[in-house]
Amino acid sequence: MEERIFEFKVEELEVGKRLDLFLKEKLPDLSRSRLQELIEASLVQVNERVVKPSYKIKLQDLIRIKVPTPQPLELKPKDVPFDIIYEDEHIAVINKPSGVVVHPAPGHQDDTLVHGLLKKLQNLSEIGGKIRPGIVHRLDKDTSGIMLIAKNNHSHRELVEAFKQKQIEKTYIAIVYKHLKPKQGRIETFIGRHPVHRKKMAVLKEGKLAITLYEVKEYLYKASLVLAKPITGRTHQLRVHFSHLGHPILGDPVYGGLKTDVPKPQRLMLHALRIKFLHPKTNLEMEFETPIPEDFKNYLTLLKK
Known part of the structure; x- marks a missing residue:
């Protein structure tokens, strides 16, 4: 595949969009992270100037993007x-x-x-x-x-x-701290990058909408076994949401799941249990489930005792 060059002129209805989001709409074959890499590498110019991915495009801006030949x-x-x-x-x-x-x-x-x-x-x-x-x-x-x-x-x-x-349904199983009540619920917040600790996410007013549905399957020793369905797909969404409720996922060193009054798990007690989707070619509904890992089951047995 040869090097590709694209040029776009910003129209009235497009004014104010972030540059990377604008290009994602124009070039859907390229991921947003790939487009950001091209912008950071100075392969995207606006009016012959190098700008940042967050640049807000203006009317009649001329945007030129060079997509280099993919390397093996x-x-x-x-x-x-x-x-x-x-x-x-x-x-x-x-x-x-x-x-x-x-x-x-x-x-x-x-x-x-x-x-x-x-x-x-x-x-x-x-x-x-x-x-x-x-x-x-x-x-x-x-x-x-x-x-x-x-x-x-x-x-x-x-x-x-x-x-x-939101056409792909994912179900996770988790062990969270203390007894989560009510037994069924919906967590709806806004999540964004933590303003100080940049590797963490946090519930913020200026974040992106994040929705999680949950159901408690069983109460354990100072813990709850929970099924969780993230409706949105924000980074660390389940970890942030349960921590926000005061019920962090046990074994989570980032969001407060290392509690001294419960047995210490070997790792984060979160497992992607099930996925349901339409096959991208046949459009047939497919559903798969993975067994709960042994270390997860062993810790669960410990808390039941």
């Missing part, structure tokens, strides 16, 4: 632990263990899920860029459970849009 994946396939639950030529459904980082990032360059995907799957979508092939959504390092993987660009686009339209 530099990541080497490796044996990384995960199970394939389902696979066809378009998608794969996998079970990620706790402790595995999804894709390379500062501090985690090797032994990520992506390295393992390159080893076990023959094809992966390219839209996420060279360090995120196949990745349409992610789980935190210490969260275990089910993930959807795109094996081609068509599936990637369809799945990303389905997530955006």
